[in-house]
Amino acid sequence: MLKVEYVPKDSLRMYENNAKEHPAEQIEQIKKSIKEFGFNDPIAVWNDTIVEGHGRLLAADELGLEEVPIIRLDHLTDEQRRAYTLVHNKLTMNSGFDLVALAEELDSITNFDMGEYGFIIEVPEEIKAIEEEKPEIPFTEVLKEEHNYVVLYFDNEVDWLQACSLLDISTKRKLSTRKDGVITKSFSKRYGIGRVINGSDAFEKLRRAYEN
Numbered sequence: 001m002l003k004v005e006y007v008p009k010d011s012l013r014m015y016e017n018n019a020k021e022h023p024a025e026q027i028e029q030i031k032k033s034i035k036e037f038g039f040n041d042p043i044a045v046w047n048d049t050i051v052e053g054h055g056r057l058l059a060a061d062e063l064g065l066e067e068v069p070i071i072r073l074d075h076l077t078d079e080q081r082r083a084y085t086l087v088h089n090k091l092t093m094n095s096g097f098d099l100v101a102l103a104e105e106l107d108s109i110t111n112f113d114m115g116e117y118g119f120i121i122e123v124p125e126e127i128k129a130i131e132e133e134k135p136e137i138p139f140t141e142v143l144k145e146e147h148n149y150v151v152l153y154f155d156n157e158v159d160w161l162q163a164c165s166l167l168d169i170s171t172k173r174k175l176s177t178r179k180d181g182v183i184t185k186s187f188s189k190r191y192g193i194g195r196v197i198n199g200s201d202a203f204e205k206l207r208r209a210y211e212n
Contacts, residue, residue: 004042006067009060013049020089022055029117030059036112042069044088046081052088159200 039060043053050057051073060068073081106114 002071004069004071007070009057009065009068011048012043012045012057012068012070014054014057015050015085018050018054019086020054022058026055027058027062030055031063032116034059034063039065039069042071044073045070046073046076049081051076051081051085155200159203162203 034056039056041053041056043056044051045053053070057068073084076084102119106119
């Protein structure tokens with residue numbers, strides 16, 4: 001079982017061949033995280049040499065901390081700890097964020113400037129294309145016959161979902177963004193404009209026709 005210890009910062013050695021880069025901007029972000037949330041991620045060491053946590057040690061040094069939390073991985077062989085140093089860093093880079101879920105989470109956080117930790121979401125080009133897409137039939141106050149289209153409306157979600165399934169209706173979605181391109185809200189549905197009939201009545205007629 002791993003045990004968290006607090007040891008003098010100066011008792012630890014940086015691994016001289018550490019391949020992970022730690023630019024000044026990242027160290028500033030780690031410092032902000034430690035000051036705001038605490039030192040919650042112990043540094044992993046092997047015979048007092050850092051296996052993973054070089055950035056945290058640099059941040060602790062700049063913060064003037066005398067002691068830091070560590071876990072010991074002395075059970076690893078020298079080759080294992082070299083491999084684990086690379087594996088640990090690579091695994092954190094092997095996946096990104098679900099942008100919809102991330103946008104919702106960022107929207108719900110109001111008391112912290114998440115941009116200080118690097119959370120600036122760029123809108124993907126394909127989403128920008130959807131955002132800028134114009135409807136095939138422009139809105140007009142006077143509906144003309146040649147438009148030849150119809151919009152169904154429903155007063156409950158069940159009928160809407162059934163209609164989508166029966167009629168093979170697909171909805172387009174778009175992102176709500178600020179002018180600087182940062183996502184501020186989750187996906188929302190895009191609705192069309194057209195001649196309105198009662199969706200439930202239309203669906204009932206279509207259902208009867210379908211059953212016959």
